[in-house]
Amino acid sequence: MKKRMALLIIMMIVLIIPAGLFGLISSEAGSHWLLRMVFLSLPAKVSVAKMEGRLLDRISLTTFHYQSDTETIAIDKFAFVWQPYGLLSGTLKIADVVVNGLNISVTDAKESQEKSNFDLTAELKLPVQIVIENFLLTDMQFHKGDFVQKLEKLQIALATEGDQIKIKALNVNAQPIAATAQGQMTLGKGFPFNLKLDWKVNTEQKGLWQGSTTIAGDINKLTFDNQLSSPFKVVLKGNLDDLQTKPRINTRADWSKVVWPITGAPPLLKSEQGTVELSGLLSDYKVTLNGQLTQQYLPEASLSFNGKGSQNALAIEKLEIKSKTGFFQINGNLSWQDLPAFDLTATGQNFNPAILLPEMPGNLNFSSHVKGKLDAKALQIDAEINRLSGQLRGKPVSANGKLVLNGDQLKVDALRINSGANKIAVNGTMGQEQAVLEVSIDAPALDELWPTLGGSLLGEGFMQGTWKNPAVKFQAKGKQLRFAEHRAGQLAINIDYSPDTKKTSRILFSASAIQSNGVQIDSVRIDGLGTLEQHNFKADIISDDGNLSTALTGNLKGFGSLAA
Template structure:
């Protein structure tokens, strides 16, 4: 029993000792750095290669740090730096190895060279003895190097990575591969058999331009790929890759897209199919290319065979209703990339590529282009139509960077021809050219005229030299025009320049700019220029010397002379220097003097972003600005000006001033008399500093009118903010009708004071203008307006209001309303004009009183007038035209007469015109009152129209010495004001032997085609009724002269059946002939004839319109002889012999 207890005690002591030893070993290995190093040495001894570690720190239990860990054998080398490892060692008791964290600054894998030919891919791994879990980890940089493998992976991160048996799973993997960010979720792969795998893969370009997402499934034996690509070219990829048991992976893939926009053109419904291996695949594609210019879709399809280096052969066809095109060739995208192709066009509309082009082209060309080779188009042969003109192009073209080489190039469009042969490079230009372009307008919209040129262009692109000739006729470009140009350049030596040029009929926006001419002589290093210019009586000449200074030009203005009959002769006092370069330019000092004036440019200098200018002008005659004043006006006086400015740091500093002395504005009146307006003071001063400016301006007109303007600009720019004050005062306005002839005798006191604030282009206005004790006359209407009291008030951010009143004769006028955006071109006016029996027209023969209630609206489009106008009283008298007066034809042109200026202002609206009880008209024998109402409508650029009816009341009509009572009369307006529908009855009552007779005339129809009908009570023949109407007696009592009067009245009144009436009158008065004729040189005439006896016949013809009478007497001497005499405008006597033919 004692032995047993001793054995037990010794056993327990031994176990305790083993436990202590084991604990010590575990403590040494797991909790000391020395133990960690010992463990790494033990691992190294059991690996097939070698493992080395340096800079080892920490422990296995608390976390291990290894500065550099290297494993290598005969085939591979793996190097890890800054490795950190933290494990959960207690998990080993549960049969698994768990790493809490694993991080490395970098891991580099280097694969060795293969010892034999590549073998089909086989993937197999023995099951792991225990599961391994890495909760999280990060490898900042993973480099993979080896045969067929070159990749840098940055920021590899994972979460919940598990290795169990032969399966690897990860909840999430993320990494940056070159320019892509890749993420895989729910990834799993089994390294056995067909190697099944699955994951949700997403990726995005680091610049955010392209991204995609989808799933990868199946196995390496048959891997299924689905990806949805997003970005500027969205597409869907569906494919299958066969990798396992193959040396070269094989793939079958389809890419589809709905719409891609490339260079503004839509590519729709596209499909690309790839089949094969990376070293031998076939590609097929098709898509729709849409061009609105071509009127629809163009279908593109093609195919190619290639490898990783490019396409050994490809073909592409474009088919559309607008023609077709094709290309066949080769494409290499390996370094350096290159492509060659044979291009062909067939009946192709160039509008597919640019909306300004239209037509049909056919032809061919050879294309060659590459990364290290220029773009070459050779064998160019195109023909067809372009923008409705014949077109052709031939030659060979090479383009490389900034160089261009064109050999035997010829371009024809319409009758325009361009030939080029040569090259242009950054340092050298050698081009021979021939241009014959009689139809410049079809070459470039906006061009016009004809240009002919031939010669050689050489030198450098920055300073080319032309040798040859250039001529042009009727040349135009937008607002510029030249009747002709002529340039002749002849260079004797390699660098010699000898050129003459002239420009005739130069103009801008139809404003003549005169003619210019000159010569240029010297060489490329030094040129002498003699220039001349003339416009009407103004001429200028100058001589310059130009010298090349590096990349710039310097020179000397040796002479300058300007002659003008208004400004005198100005001459350059001494030569002045100037220089122009990329970094600095300068000019001055330059001084021009005339007999009384002086212009001096003291300094003009620009260095970088700094500009300095100092100039002054003294005693400049204002006559030089005569072309700026309106026609019929002239200006005289002198002006002084100066500026001293500096622009630096994006701000102006300095001063500007303008002074005018003794300014006189002369206006030529209608009678030829010249009236002068004296403007003694015009001045402007501007001070620029701190980026802004202050401006002060004053003007005075004698007698008694002055104005001042003070402005402060936040900065010198068109969109700056402005604040200022404007004032105006005056009491004598006698000069205003000289400038504004539409008004006369303006009087009153005008005082204005406004404050301006806001944007310079549209400042707000506050303040007021008041016109009191005012009067004026409107000459066209002869209306004197008196007691004028007008007020214009402005408020910031609001429309200006207008109120006013005036006396017009014995009546009143009032106006009210507002003007929006007063100081802007887009201003809008809305006014209301009311009145009570105001005189609207006051001429001796035309006097009209009115009571308006009108709304007047205006903007840039014109005026719109609407409302009511009541005319309570009017007295209108129109004198009869002198006898024999005729209205001139619209085709008549008066030689020397000034054409009337076209009205630029558009008018529109609708006004209701109401005629009162005292509106009387006396015109052309008519004396009547007018009653009724009209609606007047005016559409812009359309004739005035009227709707309504006017009644003739209490009226008489006097014609042919008789006064006819207007029984009834209406004028109905349904269109143009001058062509109403007339319905008027005028009667005369006569007491005849048989009883009372009422004879009348009925006028009906449009005013420009009135029909007249004579009627009577009791009823009788038209000629009988006309006799009662005109003579007051029956036709049987009419004499021959009265018969002629009746026939003339029938024609003059436009009576229907006038010839029948004249026949009735002729028979009644005993004439053999009484007719109206419209033949021959006499025009329309009344002809009366009488056979006096068997031998004598008399005829009298009276021209209705010419008012000339002709008497013809014909006396028969024998059967064949007749004596005929005539008198009238011409006299004649003839002896006629008559021969009868059978």
């Protein structure tokens, strides 16, 4: 009798719990109370401004806010509609999940290094089949540090069939990207899947890019086929193997009728067709490229590239632009594991630089070498022009010399640049120790040196001493000077500066007929004379808008006095 009574009590408890739970979710008050209890149990602060409906069929939340130590989640409106009676036939049917105004903010936190014991190759079975008729997410923002990602719309309809998830429809709108997709995935057993996407990217600067992508595979291998249809045609096919051990890639891209720039003015560069291939381990791969090039200054040209690389380095065996008139070639090494570093050799024969700078047509023969490291603490560059000769814009040009920069140590070894009638020479060193750097400029026709320059400039001088506080002597005179929209009819500079506190230094600057961005000044003159302990400056400016004269006297230990 006692055993029967105990069994009866247990059965009553078993029945009362689901009955009580059913009673709670069947009413609005019970549903709201149950949700509040769940929110209170979470390791975060949770608040909801308004709840409507019941958990049995339809529930909505307004102004939901969740905040933990590392995450903040805010939702303007959330709605969930489902049909619980479908569970009796083994199907969880969700009619609607609508999320509007989702804002997620994540602070940087150390990720757990614990290794998962989940077996990706094991069979995975669902206790019930799942149908989601409509999942709609609108107006989402994700913040992590300075990174911000916006998503205007994400809509999904999916269902499970046995051990497969079938995506019936997927729509994404995250400007400037929009995409639709369909596909399926098997749960477990390596998660084999296939996915077909149609996508487009539309920006003002780069125009409309449109194409379709098919991806298939599992956790060990992938195959992909990408077809770009606009703004030109590119077919990219390939596969990735051994993803869990030593990833290996084998891919090829074929293009046709490529133009640059893509939008705006008539294209400067065209490529009727070409191919690029990438194969090997991600830690040891080979790249080859071959393509046709057409440009105003490149008759019947071709572009080719051969290289080998890893995840932190690239060896350029050959990068060459070749036409029937000449060639340009680069080879060397690039690396970026610790600091970006490079060691490159460039050669050219009958090369027209207008290929890269349309305003500088010419014919050059050259051989040069540059290497260095891009270290923010101590930039290192070693550049040498072994030879450069030919013509630029119809004028003879030649150059040679060497420049070495190592942190705050600069060495220029007989750098000579001759362009037309212009001559520039730099030689010497400057750094922590005593040194001399000499400069001379003899440029009677600056427009032959660079298109945006004009007039003439004659000057020479030197820097002597240490980099931080050198003695400087420099004299220069210019006539009808022009730099872009800036002009000066006459220019004179005379600098004689000494870091010795007992020696007198002088600075003289004068210019006339000055024009800059619509401003006109008749003349400017600045005179400075004295030592670091006692000096004075005078400045006179004359223009149609008025005249200004100032005088300043003082020393480094005081503020001095100013008269106008």
